[in-house]
Amino acid sequence: xxxxxxxxxxxxxxxxxxxxxxxxxxxxxxxxxxxxxxxxxxxxxxxxxxxxxxxxxxxxxxxxxxxxxxxxxxxxxxxxxxxxxxxxxxxxxxxxxxxxxxxxxxxxxxxxxxxxxxxxxxxxxxxxxxxxxxxxxxxxxxxxxxxxxxxxxxxxxxxxxxxxxxxxxxxxxxxxxxxxxxxxxxxxxxxxxxxxxxxxxxxxxxxxxxxxxxxxxxxxxxxxxxxxxxxxxxxxxxxxxxxxxxxxxxxxxxxxxxxxxxxxxxxxxxxxxxxxxxxxxxxxxxxxxxxxxxxxxxxxxxxxxxxxxxxxxxxxxxxxxxxxxxxxxxxxxxxxxxxxxxxxxxxxxxxxxxxxxxxxxxxxxxxxxxxxxxxxxxxxxxxxxxxxxxxxxxxxxxxxxxxxxxxxxxxxxxxxxxxxxxxxxxxxxxxxxxxxxxxxxxxxxxxxxxxxx
Numbered sequence: 001x002x003x004x005x006x007x008x009x010x011x012x013x014x015x016x017x018x019x020x021x022x023x024x025x026x027x028x029x030x031x032x033x034x035x036x037x038x039x040x041x042x043x044x045x046x047x048x049x050x051x052x053x054x055x056x057x058x059x060x061x062x063x064x065x066x067x068x069x070x071x072x073x074x075x076x077x078x079x080x081x082x083x084x085x086x087x088x089x090x091x092x093x094x095x096x097x098x099x100x101x102x103x104x105x106x107x108x109x110x111x112x113x114x115x116x117x118x119x120x121x122x123x124x125x126x127x128x129x130x131x132x133x134x135x136x137x138x139x140x141x142x143x144x145x146x147x148x149x150x151x152x153x154x155x156x157x158x159x160x161x162x163x164x165x166x167x168x169x170x171x172x173x174x175x176x177x178x179x180x181x182x183x184x185x186x187x188x189x190x191x192x193x194x195x196x197x198x199x200x201x202x203x204x205x206x207x208x209x210x211x212x213x214x215x216x217x218x219x220x221x222x223x224x225x226x227x228x229x230x231x232x233x234x235x236x237x238x239x240x241x242x243x244x245x246x247x248x249x250x251x252x253x254x255x256x257x258x259x260x261x262x263x264x265x266x267x268x269x270x271x272x273x274x275x276x277x278x279x280x281x282x283x284x285x286x287x288x289x290x291x292x293x294x295x296x297x298x299x300x301x302x303x304x305x306x307x308x309x310x311x312x313x314x315x316x317x318x319x320x321x322x323x324x325x326x327x328x329x330x331x332x333x334x335x336x337x338x339x340x341x342x343x344x345x346x347x348x349x350x351x352x353x354x355x356x357x358x359x360x361x362x363x364x365x366x367x368x369x370x371x372x373x374x375x376x377x378x379x380x381x382x383x384x385x386x387x388x389x390x391x392x393x394x395x396x397x398x399x400x401x402x403x404x405x406x407x408x409x410x411x412x413x414x415x416x417x418x419x420x421x422x423x424x425x426x427x428x429x430x431x432x433x434x435x436x437x438x439x440x441x442x443x444x445x446x447x448x449x450x451x452x453x
Contacts (some may be wrong), residue, residue, distance in 0.1 A: 174210070
């Protein structure tokens with residue numbers, strides 16, 4: 001749940017980096033830090049606790065730089081401390097921020113220690129800086145060093161880096177952890193969450209697994225997993241910075257509770273008509289697929305798993321379909337048997353849940369009829385990699401305890417239940433009653449919320 005932001009502009013980027021960190025505090029944090037390129041030096045500031053403490057340091061020291069990276073950390077390896085905060089540095093030359101977990105970090109760390117590198121933190125992230133420094137000292141340019149590094153790392157990672165000897169670029173690397181580019185007339189940006197860039201741009205380029213990128217204020221270059229130049233499409237996302245504010249509510253959870261009626265309306269919009277669910281609401285050809293389904297396999301985690309458990313009862317009671325449900329973290333390791341004409345159903349608010357995404361990729365090599373995902377983020381990996389998708393359109397959920405994400409998932413899963421029943425010519429009268437209840441649901445929730453004293 002860490003957060004990355006990077007920027008390259010013609011003006012100092014310190015303030016906008018901090019503003020981006022504030023927008024990602026909802027992801028959890030124990031420390032924050034920033035590294036700003038200052039031509040012959042890199043300002044390196046870190047603090048334990050809230051982003052506000054880092055901002056106070058920056059106000060006091062007034063660092064300036066047109067290239068920079070910043071990070072909010074939620075501890076995985078190493079206790080919360082200033083030493084374990086990002087950015088990490090090697091030989092005062094390479095500075096990096098990292099999301100994810102490096103699974104082979106112990107072996108790589110031992111190799112680097114033998115090469116004379118000293119570690120000042122307890123994190124798995126610091127070795128990334130040292131390994132990049134090692135490649136640079138062997139004569140590689142930074143983009144090549146990033147490409148060499150990705151061949152050594154095992155696990156999930158999103159990395160942003162800067163090099164003291166290159167004052168015009170920052171560098172990116174992604175594998176199984178969200179990372180995107182943002183572009184505008186004022187500069188180029190990167191972040192692990194588009195909300196961090198909400199005030200800067202609505203044009204994004206999503207990096208894919210195995211990508212490395214070199215980014216300046218005016219352009220970027222992406223190399224894919226095969227070291228070939230890659231062109232990724234530009235996606236326009238209307239990310240409202242208002243979603244990051246509490247808008248008069250005491251906290252984000254309260255705000256999102258009151259957003260449920262609108263969120264459910266968004267989930268239903270264009271998907272029900274008359275007394276039934278509409279055709280192909282999961283994508284062109286989805287009705288044909290659903291008519292062939294004989295069994296459903298649900299894979300999810302956390303709150304999404306609970307939504308799936310409710311849906312499993314609906315699939316049985318309304319669509320007469322047997323359903324198996326598994327924890328995403330366990331699914332791949334049980335050598336699951338796949339019955340004929342089984343639909344794989346994944347559920348995730350973010351569409352980036354690592355275990356759920358891993359289950360989908362594992363399932364692609366099995367004999368499933370097809371894959372369908374229920375998620376909230378149209379540009380997510382699950383949405384892009386599944387055969388069919390139904391987006392909940394709930395908007396950003398900042399509160400840790402799920403509210404509108406859960407209720408919109410249930411709404412979407414009921415739409416799937418009705419679609420399966422319709423494809424099997426089952427329960428037309430019941431479908432009509434349920435559609436009527438769904439249509440009335442936002443108003444009923446509003447009435448319930450007005451009972452607050």
